[in-house]
Amino acid sequence: MRLSRPARIVLGSVTAIVLTVVYVPLLVVFVNSFSTSTSLSWPPPGFTLEWWRKAFQSTGALNAVLTSVQVAIVATIIALVLGTLISLALQRFEFFGRDAVSLLVILPIALPGIITGIALNNFFRTMMGVPLSIWTVVIAHATFCVVTVFNNVIARLRRLGMNFEDASADLGAGLWTTFRLVTFPQLRSALFAGGLLAFALSFDEIIVTTFTAGSGVTTLPIFILDNMFRPNQAPIVSVIAVVLVLVSILPIYFAQRLAGSERSLK
Template structure:
């Protein structure tokens, strides 16, 4: 499809405006993390590395980073296992209700976070009688992390077909051997990309976390929310926010690089 020159100019202008609305606020946060002002005045009266030093010396912030890493890694591991098994079961086997199950697997990522959070909170505390803790938080994050892994793996399985797996079975290989030597090597990049996206999704999640974390559990987004309006904490919060943005960008960047490299190879 060819666009006229005015149409291309209009499209470019709209794109520039949208990108500016998204990234200029992030740029302001980045610049303010070096500001000498404690009140986030703009433009900054000067620049300093004091807040970066204080941020990396803050026990509360460091503990929150560690908690976020633990939750993100654990929920990603669960999502990789369950998302892979579900995608193989739905793609490779036909049974009654397969489409309904596929919809139910994808639904958590489409629901508003506050609905998911309230539902899980009621399920843990009222339905199961379980006290909220880091374990309930990991389970809650895994519910939506599974979707990213599932989408990546099932898309790859649809492109691969079953010819190589059928050939492996015809040669006498069992289900586990076929998966280990044939299926898994072809899924590794999809699993890696899905795992990176799941990690990024879990690391900066706040709405579901608010409803499913125990009173003593403080992830990095919760720490930022608690300290945002405290006196003299705003510059440190800006530093942590910049770190959070970087941690969220890197997995998505590498996932896109993997997908791009595969398109070139194919």
């Protein structure tokens, strides 16, 4: 499709405005992480690396990073297992209520985080009588991380069809052998991309975490929220925010590169 020159100008202008609104605030946060000011002021009066040194020496920040990584890794593993099994069941088998199950699997990613947080908080504390801890955070994150894995895997299964699996069965291979030698190798890149996105989604989640974390559980986003308005903590929070953005970008970047390389091979 070819666009006229006025249409290209309008489309380019709108794109530039949207990108400016999205990324200029991030640039301000990045600059403030080097500012000599102890508050989030603009323009910065000077530049220093002191806040980066203090941030990487902060016990609270390092513990928060470790907690976020632990939660994200476990939630991603759970999502990979459940998302793969659900996608195989929904794509490879026909049963009553399949469309309803598919809707229920995808729904958590569409619900507002505050609704999910309140619902899980009531479920853990009121219905189950389970104290909030790092494990309730893991379970909460897994509920929406499953969706990213599910979407990637089921999309791949729809493109693959069942020809290779049927051929494997005709040659005498069992269900597990077929999955291990035929299905799984074709799903590896989809699982890798889904796992990366799930990790990024879990790592920077704050709303659901706020409702499901116990008093002793502090993830990196919660640490940022708690310290943002404390005296002399704003520049350190800016440093942590920059690190959080970089950590969130990397999985998405590699997932896109992986998807692009697959398209080029087709």
